[in-house]
Amino acid sequence: MSGIEAIRRAFLRAEGTPAKAALIGYLTAGYPDPREFLDLVETAFDAGLDLLELGVPFSDPVADGKTIQASSEAALRAGITLTKTLEIAGRIIERVPEKPVVLMSYLNPILRMGIDRFFGALKSKGVAGVIIPDLIPDEAEAVRDAASRHERALVFLVAPNSTTERRKKILRASTGFLYAIGLEGVTGERDDLSADSAEFLQTLRKERGEVGRGDLPIAYGFGVSRPEHFRELARHADGVIVGSALIRRAAESKESLAAFLRTLKGVGS
Amino acid sequence: MNGPLERYFGEYGGVYVPETLVRPVEELTAAYEEAVRDATFLEELSRLLRNYAGRPTPLTPAQRLSEEIGAEVFLKREDLLHTGAHKINNALGQALLAKRMGKTRLIAETGAGQHGVATATAAAKLGLSCDVYMGTEDMRRQELNVFRMELLGARVIGVDAGSRTLKDAINEALRDWVSNLRTTHYVLGSVLGPAPYPAMIRNFHRCIGDEARRQILEATSRLPDTVIACVGGGSNAIGMFSAFLEDRNVELVGVEGGGCGKGPGEHAARYFGSPTAEGKPVPTVGVLHGTKTVLLQDADGNVLPTHSISAGLDYPAIGPEHAALHDTGRVRYVAASDHEVLAAFETLCRWEGILPALESAHAVAYLLKEYRNTGKTILVNLSGRGDKDVETVRGIVGTGRASISGEDG
Numbered sequence: 001m002s003g004i005e006a007i008r009r010a011f012l013r014a015e016g017t018p019a020k021a022a023l024i025g026y027l028t029a030g031y032p033d034p035r036e037f038l039d040l041v042e043t044a045f046d047a048g049l050d051l052l053e054l055g056v057p058f059s060d061p062v063a064d065g066k067t068i069q070a071s072s073e074a075a076l077r078a079g080i081t082l083t084k085t086l087e088i089a090g091r092i093i094e095r096v097p098e099k100p101v102v103l104m105s106y107l108n109p110i111l112r113m114g115i116d117r118f119f120g121a122l123k124s125k126g127v128a129g130v131i132i133p134d135l136i137p138d139e140a141e142a143v144r145d146a147a148s149r150h151e152r153a154l155v156f157l158v159a160p161n162s163t164t165e166r167r168k169k170i171l172r173a174s175t176g177f178l179y180a181i182g183l184e185g186v187t188g189e190r191d192d193l194s195a196d197s198a199e200f201l202q203t204l205r206k207e208r209g210e211v212g213r214g215d216l217p218i219a220y221g222f223g224v225s226r227p228e229h230f231r232e233l234a235r236h237a238d239g240v241i242v243g244s245a246l247i248r249r250a251a252e253s254k255e256s257l258a259a260f261l262r263t264l265k266g267v268g269s
Numbered sequence: 270m271n272g273p274l275e276r277y278f279g280e281y282g283g284v285y286v287p288e289t290l291v292r293p294v295e296e297l298t299a300a301y302e303e304a305v306r307d308a309t310f311l312e313e314l315s316r317l318l319r320n321y322a323g324r325p326t327p328l329t330p331a332q333r334l335s336e337e338i339g340a341e342v343f344l345k346r347e348d349l350l351h352t353g354a355h356k357i358n359n360a361l362g363q364a365l366l367a368k369r370m371g372k373t374r375l376i377a378e379t380g381a382g383q384h385g386v387a388t389a390t391a392a393a394k395l396g397l398s399c400d401v402y403m404g405t406e407d408m409r410r411q412e413l414n415v416f417r418m419e420l421l422g423a424r425v426i427g428v429d430a431g432s433r434t435l436k437d438a439i440n441e442a443l444r445d446w447v448s449n450l451r452t453t454h455y456v457l458g459s460v461l462g463p464a465p466y467p468a469m470i471r472n473f474h475r476c477i478g479d480e481a482r483r484q485i486l487e488a489t490s491r492l493p494d495t496v497i498a499c500v501g502g503g504s505n506a507i508g509m510f511s512a513f514l515e516d517r518n519v520e521l522v523g524v525e526g527g528g529c530g531k532g533p534g535e536h537a538a539r540y541f542g543s544p545t546a547e548g549k550p551v552p553t554v555g556v557l558h559g560t561k562t563v564l565l566q567d568a569d570g571n572v573l574p575t576h577s578i579s580a581g582l583d584y585p586a587i588g589p590e591h592a593a594l595h596d597t598g599r600v601r602y603v604a605a606s607d608h609e610v611l612a613a614f615e616t617l618c619r620w621e622g623i624l625p626a627l628e629s630a631h632a633v634a635y636l637l638k639e640y641r642n643t644g645k646t647i648l649v650n651l652s653g654r655g656d657k658d659v660e661t662v663r664g665i666v667g668t669g670r671a672s673i674s675g676e677d678g
Contacts, residue, residue: 059431059571060557062443063287069430081569107285108555112570134556136291139283159289161450166291184289185448 002151003128006100007051007176011217011238014050019265021234022050024219026104026243028071029054029088030080032251038091040254044246045096047258048265052092053131053241056085056105063133065188067244071251082109082118090125100128102153102176107135115142119150129153129176137173147175155179160200167204168211177217177239180204182224188244190223193232201236230264271305272472272511274298276464279596281563281589284463285556289447297454298465300370305472310369317361321394322351324358324476328484331649334620339642343488344623344651345481347505354626354653355477355505356387360456362473364391367454374398374453378442380407380435381580382414383626383653384458389423391456399423402442406433407580414657432574435584439558459502460588463559467589474508477650482512485648495520495640498650499631500602501537501582503591505652510600520601523591524631526577527604537575538604539563539587540595555586562589578607578661579627581653605634613637614655614662626653627661 014022025044030037041052057075061068080088082105089101103122110118110132122130129152135143137156147154153176158167161184171178180201183194194200197220204218220233221241233240242264249257277283284294304310318324326349331342347355360377367375375392377399379385385401392399401418405427408415415425431437439457446455460467460474485493496513498506500523513519528536533544542550543566555564557572565573565585577583587595587602594600605613610627613634617625625633629652640647655662 060436060440062440062558063447065444073431076571081571083569106556108557108564108566108572109570111555112553112566112568133287134285134559136284136286136288139285157288159287159291161292162288163292166288170288181287181289184450186444 003100003122003153004151004176006128007102007153008217010051010100011177014239019234021237022217022219022239023048023230023261023265024051024053024239024241025049025246025261026053026055026241027250028057028068028075028247029085030078031071031075031247034078034080037088038095040250040257041092042095043254043258044261045099047261049099049261051099051239052101053104054085054089054101056082056103056109058106058109061106063186065186065244067189067247068187071247082113086121086125086127089127093126102129102131102155103127104131104133107132115146119146119152122152123150127152129155131155131157131179133157137169140173144173153177157181158204160184160194160196167207171204171208171211171213171216174216177219178204178208179241180218180220180237182220182222185222187222189225189248193223193229197233198236227263227266231266272468272475274302274465274468278590278593281561281592282464282467283561284559285561286463286559287447290463293446293450294463294465296370300366301465301469304366304369310365314362314365317365318358318476322357322361323349325480326350328481328488330488331621334617337620338637338640340640340644341646342636343485343493343646343648345477345509345648347477347650347652348623348625348629348654352383352387352390353656354383354387355474355508356384356458357390358476358508359458359470359473359504360384360387360391363454363456364388364395364397367456368395368397370454372397372452372454374400374449375456376400376402376442376445376453377456377458378402378435378438379458380438380583381657382411382418383581383657385418385423385425386414386421388456389418389421392423393421400445401425402428402438402445404433404435404438405429407435407438410580411657435580436572443558459504460507460590461502461558461560461586467560470504471507471511471590474504475511477505477508478510478512481509481648489646491646492516492519493648494645495522496648496650497522497524497632497636499524499582499628499652500587500591501526501584501628502586503588505650507588507590509650510594514599521599522635523600523602524635525602525604526579526582526631527606528576529607533567534574535576536604537565537577537582537584539565540602541604543573544568557586560589563587563592563595578610579631579658581626581628582631603635605631605638609634609638611662611665623651624655624659625651626655627658629653630655
């Protein structure tokens with residue numbers, strides 16, 4: 001199955017549940033403990049995670065706030081590289097084949113590995129696709145070619161300050177889903193959602209139809225920290241991405257992570 | 270400063286940033302293109318450079334040094350500029366542009382403190398607020414420059430992540446910028462970053478080369494045989510070289526920080542190469558801080574720590590235009606070791622009465638190594654003064670008799 005199809009099915013399944021939207025969780029590969037990471041991920045899936053965004057640790061994560069930076073540094077110290085992350089992804093998929101995994105990697109490790117080799121590895125491990133936070137469609141010709149050749153999703157990000165023209169360009173370019181960045185800033189927990197988030201999502205929904213991408217799920221991320229955030233966003237987005245708030249619980253214990261995920265989806269703890 | 274604004278330099282350059290930064294870099298591009306067509310802006314910047322910063326800077330014939338080494342050496346005296354280095358050219362240009370764009374706050378990164386001081390100075394002069402990001406390791410090494418920035422009204426924010434040096438300060442400045450776009454302009458300090466920064470910053474420094482070319486023609490009635498400049502990100506070098514690129518007979522040499530060895534983490538010379546799975550280091554292309562260029566990285570694509578005796582060259586990536594000039598062969602990139610640099614520092618002090626910045630001393634070191642008894646006419650860009658480095662040098666040579674080479678100069 002192509003990565004895009006696997007992601008599409010995960011969003012469809014989530015749409016039919018009481019939560020209405022897919023719960024997408026970001027975990028830094030191998031964090032907090034490489035030896036227990038597979039168990040941690042399995043626990044997260046059991047607790048309701050619909051799609052895993054597996055973070056590749058990188059020396060210079062400019063789009064990330066303190067929590068993910070610290071997890072990335074710790075994972076690097078534990079020896080987690082892009083190659084190791086791909087192995088970890090492969091083992092996760094063997095254990096939980098029905099839930100899609102996408103990588104989140106800055107561009108440089110991918111370039112170092114070789115774009116084609118990277119997408120070949122995604123395919124052979126069964127990884128559905130990749131999100132590259134420092135790659136915009138304007139610079140992505142070679143990456144898009146390779147993603148399409150290996151049938152992997154290449155998820156682009158759209159920002160609240162993207163112009164109409166850019167929003168449409170990104171909607172056309174993105175495959176798998178669209179990552180809507182909810183605020184002008186870096187990743188990290190926030191007390192409140194951006195006041196414009198609903199309007200932003202509605203605009204994107206309207207425009208995806210206009211550019212003929214009505215089938216492209218839209219997932220909202222950055223700053224999502226609380227169950228009420230999830231509930232509010234689930235009314236307007238097809239998926240909600242939780243990162244730093246999850247990492248913080250993962251660092252505590254897998255029980256804490258599972259309890260938080262259940263609360264997010266409103267299925268009690 | 271009215272030069273082109275290239276997005277790419279050969280296969281290098283581009284805009285490799287999170288989407289949230291696309292609009293600000295596009296707005297910056299538009300504002301720059303509009304400003305350099307506006308006589309009022311150009312006059313104001315020109316007036317500031319002349320009456321405030323001290324342009325044009327002199328071209329000094331280094332007579333004693335020339336006789337000693339058997340070559341005709343000219344020094345372009347960017348060290349005499351206000352705040353002590355070429356960095357003020359760019360800081361004033363960007364600060365003026367930021368004000369024109371309605372921004373009220375400047376942010377900057379700094380390694381040794383030169384660019385931070387230049388930006389804090391420009392902010393004070395133009396009435397803007399200023400925050401400077403600096404690695405905590407660099408703050409410790411450059412205590413005095415931290416205080417200097419604070420005296421100028423800037424806030425210095427310590428960065429306690431990664432290697433706690435320049436590259437981490439840039440990461441943090443980018444994070445600040447993306448969170449405060451409406452009020453803030455990011456004054457990047459070298460010919461790095463996403464377009465339009467590398468071309469825009471080169472254009473702000475182009476005055477170095479334009480003046481030097483005119484001055485050396487006046488002094489010698491001909492062009493120099495060779496032009497030498499140090500290269501960290503490479504802003505002083507590109508400002509100098511850009512006036513000579515069409516002069517095919519003028520040899521152009523960029524000197525990287527050769528550090529104390531060729532192993533990973535021992536130097537900041539991108540053309541020493543990055544380690545590979547096959548063993549032999551080769552120069553590698555990568556993406557860092559918004560641009561595609563030649564980068565020091567490990568086999569997994571993580572950016573390597575660097576070392577140079579001069580904090581200003583202590584950075585893992587070279588400006589993308591330099592990478593392109595390397596590939597066409599128009600500029601030759603070489604390195605000088607920490608040891609050679611200290612000897613050059615002392616030589617220039619003793620023979621010319623000039624304390625060069627340790628960065629600029631790299632250019633002098635290569636001159637001393639390769640151009641003795643050539644009889645060539647050589648233009649060296651003395652990009653900054655060495656007052657900031659006196660403590661560092663003293664720390665290395667000790668507090669006794671200040672002789673580095675062990676010879677009586």
